[in-house]
Amino acid sequence: MATSNIVSIFIVEDNAWYGELLEYRLAQNPDYLIRRFTTAQACLDNLSAKPDLITLDYSLPDGQGDQVLRQIKEKLPEVAVIVISGQEDVRTAIALLRQGAYDYLVKDEETADRLWNAVGNVYQQLRLRRENRCLREQIGQKYDSQQAILGESPQIRQLHSLIEKAARANISVSISGETGTGKELVAKAIHFRSDRRTGPFVAVNVAAIPRELLESELFGHEKGAFTGAVSRRVGRFEEANKGTLFLDEIAELDLSLQAKLLRVLQEREVSRVGGGGAIAFDARLMVATHRDLTQEVRDGRFREDLYYRLLGLPILLPPLRERGQDILLLARTFLNNFCHHNSMMLCQLSESAQLLLLQYPFPGNVRELKAVVELAAVLAEGEEIQPQDLSLRGSAPGLPSLAAPTADESLKAQTALIVQRYLDLHQGNIVQVAARLQIGKSTIYRMLQQQEVRIN
Numbered sequence: 001m002a003t004s005n006i007v008s009i010f011i012v013e014d015n016a017w018y019g020e021l022l023e024y025r026l027a028q029n030p031d032y033l034i035r036r037f038t039t040a041q042a043c044l045d046n047l048s049a050k051p052d053l054i055t056l057d058y059s060l061p062d063g064q065g066d067q068v069l070r071q072i073k074e075k076l077p078e079v080a081v082i083v084i085s086g087q088e089d090v091r092t093a094i095a096l097l098r099q100g101a102y103d104y105l106v107k108d109e110e111t112a113d114r115l116w117n118a119v120g121n122v123y124q125q126l127r128l129r130r131e132n133r134c135l136r137e138q139i140g141q142k143y144d145s146q147q148a149i150l151g152e153s154p155q156i157r158q159l160h161s162l163i164e165k166a167a168r169a170n171i172s173v174s175i176s177g178e179t180g181t182g183k184e185l186v187a188k189a190i191h192f193r194s195d196r197r198t199g200p201f202v203a204v205n206v207a208a209i210p211r212e213l214l215e216s217e218l219f220g221h222e223k224g225a226f227t228g229a230v231s232r233r234v235g236r237f238e239e240a241n242k243g244t245l246f247l248d249e250i251a252e253l254d255l256s257l258q259a260k261l262l263r264v265l266q267e268r269e270v271s272r273v274g275g276g277g278a279i280a281f282d283a284r285l286m287v288a289t290h291r292d293l294t295q296e297v298r299d300g301r302f303r304e305d306l307y308y309r310l311l312g313l314p315i316l317l318p319p320l321r322e323r324g325q326d327i328l329l330l331a332r333t334f335l336n337n338f339c340h341h342n343s344m345m346l347c348q349l350s351e352s353a354q355l356l357l358l359q360y361p362f363p364g365n366v367r368e369l370k371a372v373v374e375l376a377a378v379l380a381e382g383e384e385i386q387p388q389d390l391s392l393r394g395s396a397p398g399l400p401s402l403a404a405p406t407a408d409e410s411l412k413a414q415t416a417l418i419v420q421r422y423l424d425l426h427q428g429n430i431v432q433v434a435a436r437l438q439i440g441k442s443t444i445y446r447m448l449q450q451q452e453v454r455i456n
């Protein structure tokens with residue numbers, strides 16, 4: 001990661017000897033780029049150079065420390081200012097710190113050393129901030145919708161334009177589509193294209209958390225709120241402040257929590273379980289579900305008022321089987337990436353394998369396609385992937401069974417088949433399988449417990 005370590009420092013000190021002493025001490029770190037000024041005006045005139053840190057003598061011939069500090073902070077609110085004063089005056093020190101000074105040091109024989117430590121702290125904080133920014137930018141690029149969400153079908157082109165619109169407005173977004181169609185990917189793409197991209201993206205799978213824990217997961221709890229609440233916990237709403245909160249599988253939220261969520265959204269405030277005052281939050285909400293929420297409302301399982309609150313900009317992701325040639329485009333990209341990352345010779349899809357993929361209904365959608373072609377790359381004998389290398393549900397070599405499984409049961413069987421293949425491939429290493437398939441370890445343990453898969 002290429003983040004700059006250079007810290008630009010202004011030393012503002014009218015006593016030439018003292019200024020030299022400070023410069024000499026700080027220059028011991030080659031990452032510190034130092035400039036010295038003897039008047040407040042000279043410092044103010046050079047603020048366009050955007051220093052990271054300023055050491056400011058409190059009594060300059062042309063300005064008192066508090067006035068100069070205010071002028072500096074007006075122009076550069078982020079800069080760290082360390083005020084150095086000839087006399088110890090607690091009240092002045094407190095006033096300066098309130099005004100935004102980073103630190104206040106008294107001139108004595110140890111000042112240079114204490115300054116060294118204070119500047120060292122600023123340096124560490126700056127490095128962390130820069131690294132953080134760099135990481136967020138990298139993640140943002142990874143989820144850049146044009147690159148991350150592959151497909152050239154009209155539906156995917158339209159999706160890109162919707163993502164663009166959703167990123168521009170601070171509106172709630174509700175994403176629906178079958179499992180594995182890319183709902184979370186779309187939520188991330190919107191977040192990392194929006195003004196909130198420097199804030200956190202917090203995802204919660206509502207279906208994966210037991211009901212009794214979900215409330216405190218979302219809203220937090222105070223110490224002692226219930227048995228086991230040994231310390232205070234910040235909820236996901238608070239964690240997502242200035243960013244995006246993505247609630248996956250929202251249809252699984254039970255009715256009492258739906259009522260709480262509605263209240264939170266109406267009041268834009270959360271209260272931790274077990275007391276404490278209301279805490280305002282500023283998170284953009286995105287929700288996703290594989291169910292038809294309107295049907296859930298009709299059946300009385302989802303509150304209508306909450307449905308309208310959450311609907312915002314609705315995005316419906318088409319199943320993979322309706323995306324035509326995108327199936328092959330995705331398959332080739334997943335194959336290339338997989339072979340590249342595993343230093344394997346690049347495999348091609350034979351014509352009959354391509355035909356088979358185009359006809360298969362993909363109940364597990366893009367996630368399934370990815371797993372199927374990666375496994376095929378491992379199983380293929382030659383340079384070409386043949387139909388028998390494609391582990392598709394119900395297909396015998398060359399004789400695909402194309403009945404589209406729609407019920408949850410058939411999806412479950414399909415998932416079990418893929419997980420089993422990967423468990424075999426990775427000699428039962430659950431951590432590796434979970435990482436490869438991007439599913440939780442607990443899902444695999446649950447499948448083992450329910451004997452849907454086994455370790456051979």
Ligand SMILES: Nc1ncnc2c1ncn2[C@@H]1O[C@H](COP(=O)(O)OP(=O)(O)OP(=O)(O)O)[C@@H](O)[C@H]1O
Nearest residue numbers: 148149150151178179180181182183184185366367
């Ligand atoms: N259009 C696409 N291009 C590239 N990769 C995609 C695309 N759509 C989905 N994927 C990949 O497919 C996998 C599943 O996507 P994702 O987790 O976003 O689906 P989902 O709809 O949220 O699934 P679930 O309903 O099970 O939570 C991920 O690895 C994702 O990166």
